[in-house]
Amino acid sequence: MFKMSEYSFIAGVLSVALxxxxxxxxxxxxxxxxQRTALAGAGAGGGTVxxxxxxxxxxxAYGTLLVYLGLTFLTASLIFRTVATGHGxxxxxxxxxxxxxxxxxxxxxxxxxxYHQRVLGLIALPVALAMLLYAMTIPAxxxxxxxxxxxxxxxxxxxxxxxxxxxTFSVAFAAAILYLVQGExxxxxxxxxxxxxxxxxxxxxxxxPFLTLTIVLGAVWAEVAWGxxxxxxxxxxxxxxxxxxxxxxxxxxVVRGWRGERAAWLLLLGFAATLFxxxxxxxxxxxxSYSGLNNQ
Amino acid sequence: xxxTARTQAIPRTDRELIDEFDExxxxxxxxxxxxxxxxxxxxxxxxVLILALAVLGLIGTLLVQAPSGLQANPQAxxxxxxxxxxxxxxxxxxxxxxxxxxxFGSVWFKGIMVLLMTSVLACSANRAPHLWKLAVHPRTNxxxxxxxxxxxxxxxxxxxxxxxxxxxxxxxxxxxxxxxxVNEDAGGDTIHLYADRFRWGPFGTVIxxxxxxxxxxxxxxxxxxxxxxxxxxxxxxxRVDVGNGTGLSVEARNFTDSYYTNGSPSDYASDLVLYRxxxxxxxxxxxxxxxxRAGDVTxxxxxxxxxxxxxVVDGTGRVVFDQGVPLEWGSDDGKHRVGQILLADAGLTxxxxxxxxxxxDPQIRPGQMQLEVYRSGSEGTRIATQIVTQGQPMKIAxxxxxxxxxxxxxxxxxxxxxxxxxxxxxxxLLVGGIALVFFFPNRRAWAxxxxxxxxxxxxxxxxxxxxxxxxxxFKCLTDDIKRALAGPSAA
Numbered sequence: 164m165f166k167m168s169e170y171s172f173i174a175g176v177l178s179v180a181l182x183x184x185x186x187x188x189x190x191x192x193x194x195x196x197x198q199r200t201a202l203a204g205a206g207a208g209g210g211t212v213x214x215x216x217x218x219x220x221x222x223x224a225y226g227t228l229l230v231y232l233g234l235t236f237l238t239a240s241l242i243f244r245t246v247a248t249g250h251g252x253x254x255x256x257x258x259x260x261x262x263x264x265x266x267x268x269x270x271x272x273x274x275x276x277x278y279h280q281r282v283l284g285l286i287a288l289p290v291a292l293a294m295l296l297y298a299m300t301i302p303a304x305x306x307x308x309x310x311x312x313x314x315x316x317x318x319x320x321x322x323x324x325x326x327x328x329x330x331t332f333s334v335a336f337a338a339a340i341l342y343l344v345q346g347e348x349x350x351x352x353x354x355x356x357x358x359x360x361x362x363x364x365x366x367x368x369x370x371x372p373f374l375t376l377t378i379v380l381g382a383v384w385a386e387v388a389w390g391x392x393x394x395x396x397x398x399x400x401x402x403x404x405x406x407x408x409x410x411x412x413x414x415x416x417v418v419r420g421w422r423g424e425r426a427a428w429l430l431l432l433g434f435a436a437t438l439f440x441x442x443x444x445x446x447x448x449x450x451x452s453y454s455g456l457n458n459q
Numbered sequence: 460x461x462x463t464a465r466t467q468a469i470p471r472t473d474r475e476l477i478d479e480f481d482e483x484x485x486x487x488x489x490x491x492x493x494x495x496x497x498x499x500x501x502x503x504x505x506x507v508l509i510l511a512l513a514v515l516g517l518i519g520t521l522l523v524q525a526p527s528g529l530q531a532n533p534q535a536x537x538x539x540x541x542x543x544x545x546x547x548x549x550x551x552x553x554x555x556x557x558x559x560x561x562x563f564g565s566v567w568f569k570g571i572m573v574l575l576m577t578s579v580l581a582c583s584a585n586r587a588p589h590l591w592k593l594a595v596h597p598r599t600n601x602x603x604x605x606x607x608x609x610x611x612x613x614x615x616x617x618x619x620x621x622x623x624x625x626x627x628x629x630x631x632x633x634x635x636x637x638x639x640x641v642n643e644d645a646g647g648d649t650i651h652l653y654a655d656r657f658r659w660g661p662f663g664t665v666i667x668x669x670x671x672x673x674x675x676x677x678x679x680x681x682x683x684x685x686x687x688x689x690x691x692x693x694x695x696x697x698r699v700d701v702g703n704g705t706g707l708s709v710e711a712r713n714f715t716d717s718y719y720t721n722g723s724p725s726d727y728a729s730d731l732v733l734y735r736x737x738x739x740x741x742x743x744x745x746x747x748x749x750x751x752r753a754g755d756v757t758x759x760x761x762x763x764x765x766x767x768x769x770x771v772v773d774g775t776g777r778v779v780f781d782q783g784v785p786l787e788w789g790s791d792d793g794k795h796r797v798g799q800i801l802l803a804d805a806g807l808t809x810x811x812x813x814x815x816x817x818x819x820d821p822q823i824r825p826g827q828m829q830l831e832v833y834r835s836g837s838e839g840t841r842i843a844t845q846i847v848t849q850g851q852p853m854k855i856a857x858x859x860x861x862x863x864x865x866x867x868x869x870x871x872x873x874x875x876x877x878x879x880x881x882x883x884x885x886x887x888l889l890v891g892g893i894a895l896v897f898f899f900p901n902r903r904a905w906a907x908x909x910x911x912x913x914x915x916x917x918x919x920x921x922x923x924x925x926x927x928x929x930x931x932x933f934k935c936l937t938d939d940i941k942r943a944l945a946g947p948s949a950a
Binding site for chain 2: 277306307309310311313314361365368369371372375376379382383386387388389390391392393394395397400401403404407408410411414415417418420421436439443
């Protein structure tokens with residue numbers, strides 16, 4: 164099972180890398196074609212240009228296919244890992260990084276189906292790929308659970324819920340980046356700012372309740388294992404900061420002067436806080452030091 | 460947000476001027492109240508406060524924070540502060556003075572928290588009546604011009620009678636789980652229809668915001684009326700009073716720490732027995748994820764260490780102490796573990812010092828403990844320092860001390876938190892409220908059905924904000940209505 168998990172993981176990494184390659188080429192090709200038509204003055208090629216090569220090989224469609232394939236492989240990898248370890252695949256940095264990538268891919272796939280904006284993948288897939296490459300640098304050995312983690316139900320649910328939140332925040336981040344790159348005039352072949360704004364918002368609308376639930380479940384677990392529902396552990400605090408930033412984003416959208424660009428910046432800040440929450444325990448220790456990276 | 464500043468210059472003739480201070484603006488308490496109210500219900504205020512809280516939280520993760528309860532012990536706190544000097548240098552004192560080293564108890568944090576909660580409560584109070592009105596007494600009639608400007612709208616003319624048209628519009632909404640309210644104009648030629656779905660959804664914001672207050676109340680109640688002892692060390696074979704008004708004492712029958720083959724811990728388990736007034740009331744094995752809950756007091760497994768079973772007999776042969784002494788403190792150099800015996804009758808404090816695990820001390824060999832005997836109360840008057848060997852009684856200060864054997868102690872957290880129930884209730888309401896807002900979006904639509912010269916005109920319109928699902932739904936819905944309106948002949 165352990166071997167199967169490893170093979171699936173590698174296959175997943177390759178699929179995601181190839182998917183990203185397809186998207187990049189398709190996007191560049193579409194841009195070039197668009198510019199040529201514009202130069203030739205033939206046909207009003209206005210509006211948004213989807214990442215969709217119109218040549219003989221539809222690279223965009225292959226990219227999407229590869230995203231699904233990567234998602235399948237990573238799902239298989241996580242399932243095999245669960246069977247091999249006997250607990251949810253969320254107990255150390257290796258497992259959690261794969262899960263993070265999985266969450267990003269899954270949420271990207273969901274939003275792609277809903278909004279048909281594969282250009283989001285140009286940002287979301289690198290995030291997932293970076294997480295996977297990071298996982299590749301960590302030894303995949305299976306270590307038994309230390310006493311604090313011996314709570315299979317809460318381990319699985321607390322972290323699984325966090326994965327969903329992190330995944331949606333990756334998508335919101337992708338849309339926010341594109342929003343800021345897009346500029347006022349929408350000249351860069353990207354979706355309209357309104358659409359990007361809406362995608363970000365929808366992603367946070369899904370992610371925020373899940374982040375809330377993650378923190379609440381964390382508090383429940385902390386009460387059982389550490390004797391108090393809140394102890395200002397660095398990871399707890401970082402997750403609270405993340406929650407506050409996304410909370411402020413949700414409020415910012417109805418405040419004049421905070422909509423649009425400032426809200427997009429809040430999303431970048433929120434994603435930075437998400438990554439900080441994710442990696443924070445590596446730098447600051449605290450109660451969440453389960454990364455498996457400090458003991459040899 | 461306040462646009463109506465009612466402060467105005469008071470005409471000079473009205474009153475006597477004492478000095479130029481009276482020439483300026485006069486502000487009445489009502490004005491101040493109104494300004495404050497507008498300040499607190501402003502979303503911008505809330506936004507800035509949330510961000511300020513986030514900044515403080517960030518500081519709290521970046522700077523080392525004082526362990527909780529440390530401030531109660533000034534000496535320990537000073538030592539801890541000193542240990543930060545290599546890291547923060549000259550900034551240590553400044554950071555400490557600003558309260559940034561215990562930021563979550565600082566005036567900054569508490570102040571912003573109070574302002575934020577005031578804002579949250581004011582916003583909720585300000586918004587709730589409006590939401591109530593929208594849900595219970597919605598505006599059902601819209602003029603024709605509304606349908607011309609609504610972000611989502613549809614107009615069609617059909618051959619159906621107005622009443623039949625209303626029925627078809629109604630059924631189109633109802634099949635999508637909308638509530639409909641029909642309102643006929645006096646003349647009977649114009650019929651207004653209002654439809655909404657998830658009209659209680661917006662109350663999620665009120666619930667979520669108020670739940671934050673509940674969580675805060677829970678935290679306050681917990682810290683005011685509860686207790687939390689994070690360091691109750693109980694030597695195996697000994698019984699210790701829990702104190703804090705619980706009337707409980709806890710005995711550790713056994714403690715086991717187990718390890719995996721790779722050396723990492725696999726289990727810490729303590730067999731505990733609880734007594735109240737000398738009678739056994741509970742017994743359980745606790746583990747890290749398995750606390751013992753006895754009424755409102757909970758016992759958690761937290762730490763463990765070595766203990767020394769000590770026996771002290773006085774000159775008359777009476778046993779004055781016979782218990783395990785947890786060596787629960789480390790010495791400054793980290794080479795020793797220290798425990799304490801208080802002999803109230805003899806007025807003595809005895810420190811039991813053993814070598815820390817893995818450390819070799821030529822003075823204190825395995826099977827030995829060093830006893831340091833002080834006169835209680837007067838700091839620094841050491842009476843004697845002696846090494847005792849296991850099983851060999853030794854006379855010190857008129858008492859006979861015996862180091863019986865080495866044991867282990869289990870370290871417990873004991874807590875009673877009467878506020879926890881509010882926190883959990885708040886947490887449930889928070890998640891529920893947020894889910895209500897985002898997963899059950901309130902959708903509202905209006906229709907106007909009017910008999911005209913060329914048939915029955917139907918206008919349907921809706922106001923949407925960030926609701927893609929509704930846009931798609933609206934299209935399907937209006938398509939249905941158009942089809943129905945065209946009459947059976949078109950089907």
